[in-house]
Amino acid sequence: MSGAFESGARKGEVATGTTIMAVAFEGGVVLGADSRVSTGTYIANRVSDKVAALHDSIYMCRSGSAADTQAISDYVRYFLASHATEINRPPTVKTAATLARKLCYENKDALMAGVIVGGYDPIEGGSVYVIPLGGTLMKMPFAIGGSGSTYIYGAVDANYKPNMTKEECQEFVKKSIAHAMARDGSSGGIIRLVTVDATGTTRDYIPGDQLPYGP
Amino acid sequence: MSILQYNGGAIIAMTGKDCVAIASDTRLGLQQQTVACDFQKGFKMNDKLYMGVTGLATDVMTLSQLLKFRMNLYKLREDREMKPAVFSALLTSILYEKRFGPYFTEPVVAGLDENNQPFLSAMDLIGAPVSTSDFVVAGTCTPNLYGMCETMYRPDMSPDELFETISQCLLASCDRDALSGWGAVVTVITPEGVTTRKLKGRMD
Numbered sequence: 001m002s003g004a005f006e007s008g009a010r011k012g013e014v015a016t017g018t019t020i021m022a023v024a025f026e027g028g029v030v031l032g033a034d035s036r037v038s039t040g041t042y043i044a045n046r047v048s049d050k051v052a053a054l055h056d057s058i059y060m061c062r063s064g065s066a067a068d069t070q071a072i073s074d075y076v077r078y079f080l081a082s083h084a085t086e087i088n089r090p091p092t093v094k095t096a097a098t099l100a101r102k103l104c105y106e107n108k109d110a111l112m113a114g115v116i117v118g119g120y121d122p123i124e125g126g127s128v129y130v131i132p133l134g135g136t137l138m139k140m141p142f143a144i145g146g147s148g149s150t151y152i153y154g155a156v157d158a159n160y161k162p163n164m165t166k167e168e169c170q171e172f173v174k175k176s177i178a179h180a181m182a183r184d185g186s187s188g189g190i191i192r193l194v195t196v197d198a199t200g201t202t203r204d205y206i207p208g209d210q211l212p213y214g215p
Numbered sequence: 216m217s218i219l220q221y222n223g224g225a226i227i228a229m230t231g232k233d234c235v236a237i238a239s240d241t242r243l244g245l246q247q248q249t250v251a252c253d254f255q256k257g258f259k260m261n262d263k264l265y266m267g268v269t270g271l272a273t274d275v276m277t278l279s280q281l282l283k284f285r286m287n288l289y290k291l292r293e294d295r296e297m298k299p300a301v302f303s304a305l306l307t308s309i310l311y312e313k314r315f316g317p318y319f320t321e322p323v324v325a326g327l328d329e330n331n332q333p334f335l336s337a338m339d340l341i342g343a344p345v346s347t348s349d350f351v352v353a354g355t356c357t358p359n360l361y362g363m364c365e366t367m368y369r370p371d372m373s374p375d376e377l378f379e380t381i382s383q384c385l386l387a388s389c390d391r392d393a394l395s396g397w398g399a400v401v402t403v404i405t406p407e408g409v410t411t412r413k414l415k416g417r418m419d
Contacts, residue, residue, distance in 0.1 A: 041355055043391045181419045185247040185393040188419030214418040
């Protein structure tokens with residue numbers, strides 16, 4: 001996944017060296033992210049929001065270049081809104097993910113963006129789609145991304161269980177991101193949690209002094 | 216990335232009324248990855264003299280050991296303690312000896328001289344010294360540290376006020392640097408003695 005120091009970053013470019021995560025459960029999805037945005041080693045924003053709303057029940061976690069991922073989420077939000085009007089019902093998460101993938105793949109030379117699209121629709125229930133750097137689209141039960149994710153591959157593989165409840169998913173996301181924030185210099189700040197299900201969306205945040213893990 | 220930014224770190228030394236304080240973070244990293252949060256960067260040279268070293272971790276360790284050795288040798292030969300200004304001059308000399316293959320460090324010296332007056336100095340990696348009466352800073356977030364110290368410093372602080380001020384300056388500066396933080400240690404040196412405290416800060 002991308003980090004602030006991979007070739008491709010322009011000098012002075014703002015990067016969301018990041019930890020992002022999404023886990024699907026029966027009736028919805030839990031998305032989480034840290035809040036650190038860095039320009040080189042200076043922390044430009046320590047309370048940023050990396051979980052962007054694409055539609056009422058579809059969200060996208062952003063990692064990589066802040067500008068690139070903001071542009072992608074703005075385009076997808078716009079396309080989804082038109083599409084929802086045209087078909088006269090809420091769009092599917094698959095559609096949102098496919099739109100994001102088209103943008104990422106067809107502009108792969110110009111972009112540095114790794115995103116996770118997660119949400120709820122009545123057809124599939126909760127689903128998570130991950131789109132890493134080249135523009136591959138993969139539907140997965142859960143996904144992690146960003147520079148901090150490299151530190152928690154083992155931890156998430158050990159702690160993930162299928163068919164978790166909503167609360168178990170939230171604890172899983174919080175704990176995993178806290179672990180990544182402790183080790184990755186490009187991740188930190190607060191944890192932003194977004195839970196999407198049939199009844200709607202709840203946004204939550206965990207302040208830096210209440211992280212479930214810290215040395 | 217510069218070699219001085221490979222491991223990360225932040226140090227402040229500040230004067231008060233008849234006291235000095237030196238504060239450092241305790242992170243050891245390999246570029247973005249954090250490897251340890253208990254890495255010592257402030258070293259006691261004698262009861263009234265501390266040295267803080269930031270920069271490449273291997274040189275931090277080597278330089279502090281080398282200076283301790285030279286101080287011990289001086290004490291044995293001269294049968295007296297080394298004054299802070301003399302120590303600072305020794306340090307600049309040692310660094311300049313390696314002018315074309317330097318130690319990648321930015322040391323900071325804080326102590327009380329023979330009249331218990333505060334002494335501060337800092338230097339670059341090849342030993343160019345600067346001695347100030349208020350504060351000196353070093354590390355990967357010096358812009359942040361300068362901003363905080365300029366704003367919050369006032370002359371003639373008591374040891375408790377000095378501790379509070381230097382701690383807040385260090386913590387706030389490290390919160391905006393991806394390579395510094397993960398714990399901090401503050402040492403306050405007064406004619407009566409030395410107090411060392413660990414700070415509770417963000418561990419991200």
